Amino acid sequence: MLTFRVIAKDGEARSGVIETPHGTIHTPAFVTVGTLASVKTLSPRDLRDLGTQVIIANTYHLHLQPGEDIIAGAGGLHKFMGWSGPLMTDSGGFQIFSHGAGKEHGVGKIASIFPEEPDRGGHLRQKTGKSLVTVNEEGVDFVSYLDGSRHRFTPETVIQIQAKLGADIILPLDECTSPLHDRGYTRVAMERTHQWALRALEAFHRYGGPHQSLFGIVQGGAFEDLRKESAAFIQEHGFSGFAIGGSLGRSKHDMHNVLEWTVPHLPEERPRHLLGIGEVEDIFEAVKRGVDTFDCVAPTRMARTGTLLVSGYPRHRMHILNSRFRTDYGPIEEDCPCYTCSNFSRAYLRHLFAAKEPSAMTLATIHNLSFIERLMGEIRSAIAQGSFQDLMDMWTCQET
Amino acid sequence: MLTFRVIAKDGEARSGVIETPHGTIHTPAFVTVGTLASVKTLSPRDLRDLGTQVIIANTYHLHLQPGEDIIAGAGGLHKFMGWSGPLMTDSGGFQIFSHGAGKEHGVGKIASIFPEEPDRGGHLRQKTGKSLVTVNEEGVDFVSYLDGSRHRFTPETVIQIQAKLGADIILPLDECTSPLHDRGYTRVAMERTHQWALRALEAFHRYGGPHQSLFGIVQGGAFEDLRKESAAFIQEHGFSGFAIGGSLGRSKHDMHNVLEWTVPHLPEERPRHLLGIGEVEDIFEAVKRGVDTFDCVAPTRMARTGTLLVSGYPRHRMHILNSRFRTDYGPIEEDCPCYTCSNFSRAYLRHLFAAKEPSAMTLATIHNLSFIERLMGEIRSAIAQGSFQDLMDMWTCQET
Numbered sequence: 003m004l005t006f007r008v009i010a011k012d013g014e015a016r017s018g019v020i021e022t023p024h025g026t027i028h029t030p031a032f033v034t035v036g037t038l039a040s041v042k043t044l045s046p047r048d049l050r051d052l053g054t055q056v057i058i059a060n061t062y063h064l065h066l067q068p069g070e071d072i073i074a075g076a077g078g079l080h081k082f083m084g085w086s087g088p089l090m091t092d093s094g095g096f097q098i099f100s101h102g103a104g105k106e107h108g109v110g111k112i113a114s115i116f117p118e119e120p121d122r123g124g125h126l127r128q129k130t131g132k133s134l135v136t137v138n139e140e141g142v143d144f145v146s147y148l149d150g151s152r153h154r155f156t157p158e159t160v161i162q163i164q165a166k167l168g169a170d171i172i173l174p175l176d177e178c179t180s181p182l183h184d185r186g187y188t189r190v191a192m193e194r195t196h197q198w199a200l201r202a203l204e205a206f207h208r209y210g211g212p213h214q215s216l217f218g219i220v221q222g223g224a225f226e227d228l229r230k231e232s233a234a235f236i237q238e239h240g241f242s243g244f245a246i247g248g249s250l251g252r253s254k255h256d257m258h259n260v261l262e263w264t265v266p267h268l269p270e271e272r273p274r275h276l277l278g279i280g281e282v283e284d285i286f287e288a289v290k291r292g293v294d295t296f297d298c299v300a301p302t303r304m305a306r307t308g309t310l311l312v313s314g315y316p317r318h319r320m321h322i323l324n325s326r327f328r329t330d331y332g333p334i335e336e337d338c339p340c341y342t343c344s345n346f347s348r349a350y351l352r353h354l355f356a357a358k359e360p361s362a363m364t365l366a367t368i369h370n371l372s373f374i375e376r377l378m379g380e381i382r383s384a385i386a387q388g389s390f391q392d393l394m395d396m397w398t399c400q401e402t
Numbered sequence: 403m404l405t406f407r408v409i410a411k412d413g414e415a416r417s418g419v420i421e422t423p424h425g426t427i428h429t430p431a432f433v434t435v436g437t438l439a440s441v442k443t444l445s446p447r448d449l450r451d452l453g454t455q456v457i458i459a460n461t462y463h464l465h466l467q468p469g470e471d472i473i474a475g476a477g478g479l480h481k482f483m484g485w486s487g488p489l490m491t492d493s494g495g496f497q498i499f500s501h502g503a504g505k506e507h508g509v510g511k512i513a514s515i516f517p518e519e520p521d522r523g524g525h526l527r528q529k530t531g532k533s534l535v536t537v538n539e540e541g542v543d544f545v546s547y548l549d550g551s552r553h554r555f556t557p558e559t560v561i562q563i564q565a566k567l568g569a570d571i572i573l574p575l576d577e578c579t580s581p582l583h584d585r586g587y588t589r590v591a592m593e594r595t596h597q598w599a600l601r602a603l604e605a606f607h608r609y610g611g612p613h614q615s616l617f618g619i620v621q622g623g624a625f626e627d628l629r630k631e632s633a634a635f636i637q638e639h640g641f642s643g644f645a646i647g648g649s650l651g652r653s654k655h656d657m658h659n660v661l662e663w664t665v666p667h668l669p670e671e672r673p674r675h676l677l678g679i680g681e682v683e684d685i686f687e688a689v690k691r692g693v694d695t696f697d698c699v700a701p702t703r704m705a706r707t708g709t710l711l712v713s714g715y716p717r718h719r720m721h722i723l724n725s726r727f728r729t730d731y732g733p734i735e736e737d738c739p740c741y742t743c744s745n746f747s748r749a750y751l752r753h754l755f756a757a758k759e760p761s762a763m764t765l766a767t768i769h770n771l772s773f774i775e776r777l778m779g780e781i782r783s784a785i786a787q788g789s790f791q792d793l794m795d796m797w798t799c800q801e802t
Binding site: 076077 | 447475476
């Protein structure tokens with residue numbers, strides 16, 4: 003079980019400490035994505051070195067490969083992947099349901115299940131018009147993208163799988179809706195998610211490990227009344243923390259609204275996780291509204307294509323393949339203490355990306371994750387000092 | 403400049419110390435391949451940690467990308483790639499000349515120049531029947547596989563390029579022959595290589611950095627008289643060490659002959675490098691015949707496809723994707739102290755390879771290179787103790 007305490011507040015922004023059986027998470031915290039029990043291109047040694055606090059793996063992907071029994075046989079996910087720190091597992095709800103293309107647009111509830119990392123901020127590529135998923139009150143039937151095998155996820159099996167995986171923080175099965183779903187369908191999905199949450203809690207009491215904690219997921223799309231109703235419902239039922247899931251609307255403005263409708267209805271003394279958000283500007287907007295943790299593939303995925311996170315560039319991104327970096331012998335960022343910036347130049351990184359050397363992705367990922375960890379540290383300090391808004395203004399004013 | 407001293411001999415096998423301006427190489431030593439100024443999937447930190455002593459990069463590849471001037475602008479190859487230890491550069495002779503398909507077979511002197519690592523032990527894949535290379539006494543004209551641009555390498559330009567790169571040990575341009583070339587052509591190529599060697603020495607005196615050492619390359623294919631003649635010629639001209647290049651014949655037996663014809667004609671007090679050899683059995687056979695160092699892509703390339711080096715398996719190879727490893731929770735090797743074996747199971751590595759996670763290649767490369775470094779340490783100890791042949795028997799008896 004985890005404990006959480008708030009140690010500083012600055013407006014709605016708050017800094018706190020989550021104590022898990024596998025270590026401490028200082029919040030606000032970035033949760034690094036390790037979908038398939040590995041943070042792509044890095045080792046646990048690299049992650050420790052750059053300051054990673056907590057990793058989120060994915061129940062849906064790990065169920066399909068290698069399967070939860072193989073991981074349980076290793077003594078659980080921590081031992082299997084060599085990560086002794088705090089771990090979360092996502093329920094796989096997002097992987098099963100489309101959020102980018104709804105039935106309304108005639109593309110099926112889920113157009114494709116794709117063999118990539120989950121990306122709640124991204125888009126599903128449609129490979130076929132035929133849905134691989136059917137949803138009913140009992141749960142979800144779906145076909146594996148790997149081998150065509152048939153699977154059923156129910157609120158109970160998803161808890162059983164996560165009990166075998168053994169992460170410190172686990173999530174119940176939920177139904178994600180698309181920003182294009184109407185209020186009617188979003189309500190149906192929300193109410194189903196609520197019933198599944200209750201079944202998940204019951205299954206968790208039966209199957210959950212003594213060191214595990216179950217968070218509830220708030221749904222309701224971008225509809226004010228539904229978000230409020232969902233938050234009010236979910237917070238009543240003894241979850242150890244809360245995740246804000248599903249569609250966050252069609253714009254940044256919608257996302258801010260969703261947070262403002264949701265967070266005030268969640269109990270002050272429990273941690274709040276925002277699923278699938280992690281761009282610099284979004285982190286500030288979420289922290290400002292009282293979010294404690296978030297996960298996102300953006301820093302790692304961008305790194306693998308040569309997009310480096312920096313302060314002072316448009317949208318905090320430097321495209322290292324740009325030819326202007328061919329003879330730029332400075333580090334990615336002058337004041338960055340990460341292994342990459344301490345040892346390598348922009349010119350070298352550009353060369354590695356141009357030559358498609360695998361170490362390019364590793365060094366870029368080290369930098370991007372270090373950047374985010376350092377940013378989170380600055381945010382925590384600013385909250386403690388009551389200067390969060392100043393820090394946010396400084397970062398967001400740099401945007402063009 | 404380097405110094406070399408032999409500290410122990412056991413038959414023809416010998417152990418020694420090469421002192422370079424960037425550190426010490428204890429021989430016999432494996433030279434890790436970092437073709438494009440990066441050992442694929444690893445960082446210099448990983449390499450230090452696993453015991454890498456020296457890296458060889460490739461002049462041909464680095465000339466094409468990013469170009470020697472960009473590397474010189476960074477302060478040379480050591481600084482560019484963040485490796486402060488000893489470095490070699492290969493001249494690019496092998497990349498330019500085919501050794502697997504000669505004119506005799508109607509495929510052109512070089513059937514293709516391929517955008518991969520050099521692999522003297524492997525085979526050139528033919529992409530086109532049109533040669534990209536023409537050789538004459540002056541040098542070599544070739545077309546870049548990257549952009550079709552035309553380039554000329556001469557003995558002088560290859561030294562100038564390597565002076566800009568700044569590796570501790572550099573090599574002259576040579577003409578590699580195929581095992582299928584006849585004695586007549588092999589002699590022509592050998593004599594040309596000898597003339598180029600003299601021009602390279604002169605260019606080295608003019609352009610070489612004060613910390614650099616130039617090795618001579620012995621050619622002569624698998625012909626006893628040519629190898630003896632080449633060794634006798636090359637050893638006369640003041641090179642700091644010697645490399646055995648070109649075709650080593652059509653079988654392991656031929657390779658042993660080539661070494662026995664060549665090595666006795668090289669001076670005892672200079673280091674001897676065997677180009678492109680690095681399988682376990684070949685290492686023993688070469689050390690037994692007085693070779694001090696070798697480079698080979700095999701350990702790193704095999705790692706990236708999931709072939710792991712182990713003692714006690716057929717040909718010292720374990721194919722980790724084999725389904726028997728799905729639930730094998732032991733390390734790759736019980737007594738291996740490497741980072742991978744200390745932290746991860748065969749089951750985890752199999753999962754990473756099956757899921758095509760990039761960290762699979764990194765962890766496998768760490769193990770394979772650690773394995774080779776540990777083997778080289780055992781060989782050095784055995785030579786010091788006069789038990790080299792026992793060690794060799796032990797390893798070669800395990801083969802099936």
